[in-house]
Amino acid sequence: MKRRPTITDVAAAAGVSVATVSKAVNGRYGVASETVDRVLAVVAELGYESSLIASSMRSRTTGVIGVLVADFEPFSAEILKGVGEALRDSRYDLLAYSGSHGAAEGWERRSLSRLSGTLVDGAIMVTPTVVNVSTEVPLVAIDPHTGPADLPTVECDSYGGALQATRYLLELGHTRIGFIAGRPDLRSSIARDAGYRRALTDAGLTLDPALVGSGSYQPDAVRVAAVEMLRRGDRPTAIFAANDISAMEIVKVAAELGIDVPRDLSVIGFDDIPEASKTTPALTTVRQPMQTLGAEAARLLLTLMDGHAPAATRVTLPTRLVPRATTAPPA
């Protein structure tokens, strides 16, 4: 709990001015090499490190890349791993910021504005809802919730994934297939909804509106929708959920209602977060290459920061069905 040494302390101890210390530390020209040595010795002795904050206020560049998330949940954590991996051998430090506490709405703009002033040289936003932001730094969005944004974007093929999921259920023999969507205004949710509908139509089935609920990608909302759907006399024999968190909640609700998964109800999620394979029974889901998403975004951002024109400003990665234990033919 001791005060950390500042540049002033170093200057005093070395008997030079703060300006000289700054130059010595940053390797600027115009300092006698023996002065540099003396300063550096004091720096080492005192354990001085320049304050990221103070430096970033003056210089326009910090060598730090920011990843802005609403929350550190499984999805964003996977993204982070991918970004970290991609940046491991770069010269950039990585700063992840979750700033949804101050204001639930518009965390993207808030976080970006608070950091982008100077703290980061570039940023990656994970599933932002608001994308009409003005930044002073290059910006890449991963799986943006609204669109089409005029922002470089990396996301997965939600439509194709939903198609695969629903077709799998169809092949298993299900005909009453429910869908728990995310929020109706979210892009990925809309695409997953479309894929679901398309698969049903292709199979010559008509969609029963009672089998489509909305869960906002949030357990609480999912619970409400799931309970309502599963209490019906003509309840579905399978449900496709727009993400794993939702699917896991559905499995939980089913258990409470005495409905056996997968015997009486098949459930399939989306994302394949680490938790999905650990539930009992393990969740069948559509795998989204989350770490790759993060790595691709990092590469795209690096290109942008170098002032180059990226090969593609809109990257879509494929999804893949991962059959596990929450799906089975209808009873």
Place this chain on the structure above:
Amino acid sequence: MKRRPTITDVAAAAGVSVATVSKAVNGRYGVASETVDRVLAVVAELGYESSLIASSMRSRTTGVIGVLVADFEPFSAEILKGVGEALRDSRYDLLAYSGSHGAAEGWERRSLSRLSGTLVDGAIMVTPTVVNVSTEVPLVAIDPHTGPADLPTVECDSYGGALQATRYLLELGHTRIGFIAGRPDLRSSIARDAGYRRALTDAGLTLDPALVGSGSYQPDAVRVAAVEMLRRGDRPTAIFAANDISAMEIVKVAAELGIDVPRDLSVIGFDDIPEASKTTPALTTVRQPMQTLGAEAARLLLTLMDGHAPAATRVTLPTRLVPRATTAPPA
């Protein structure tokens, strides 16, 4: 890429001084309510958000908690989820910083020094090697690599976990059991080594030094040690690795050497990172409650930041063996 509005822009647009804007935005006393309204209207219109950096330079408090990691790998990502979960309903934003790029050694001190000046009100360090740091803010260490530190600490029972792992191998019938340690100076590694030795001793076995290698918790180093151990005529029939990353590398090496896991070689790891259950065959391991570790650290930190004395300044969480598919009785 537009310049973000600063407090000066707001002041100009609202026809007041920057001081008044600051007061209005932060809800200080001494501002006419209609002035507040006018300022806030301009703030909304311009989309102004105070710069975290600039504010943190002046005020001594930011409402941000920092998590300092060497790297965003699976272990720290799990920790982060736990911290995020624990802080979800708090008034704190969360900032995770990976600062190992500037200097491989001593990232802890560097990161802490760079941020702690002002940016964060408290910090959690994940597996720090250097703990003799002086901070201006409360600090909690998760699974510190050296010790005993005079730092509040949260970690898991490495010794007990190693004991479980080795005994399991013993029960399976193995007698030639190898161990790939982390770095010899790391606390968790020492404890795991001790647990391993104790289990062997308890079973009346003498330890063969040739069956103990060092892997630094890093794939490359593990590879070297594993190749050497597995090329021996009297190679072990089972290996306990000090973490999952190491264990996964051993499995890979075994495959390359044509040694079948688990038929010809049993492997057991430590941590149970998400990736452990996804390998083929799935890794048997000792589960460390990583998210709980993060959550406990967050709670401890919060207590410290409130100026209270924590119930315990040294928390140890239990580990649990998770048998999967990389272990079997010896051929």
Place this chain on the structure above:
DNA sequence: CTGAAAGCGCTAACAC
């Protein structure tokens, strides 16, 4: 080669 001085955006005393 070195230091004095200005200023990044903001907050906190203190005047007016």
Place this chain on the structure above:
DNA sequence: GTGTTAGCGCTTTCAG
């Protein structure tokens, strides 16, 4: 109630 002033720790001209 509101504005003026003085920095926070640092980098960067620009004199000396």
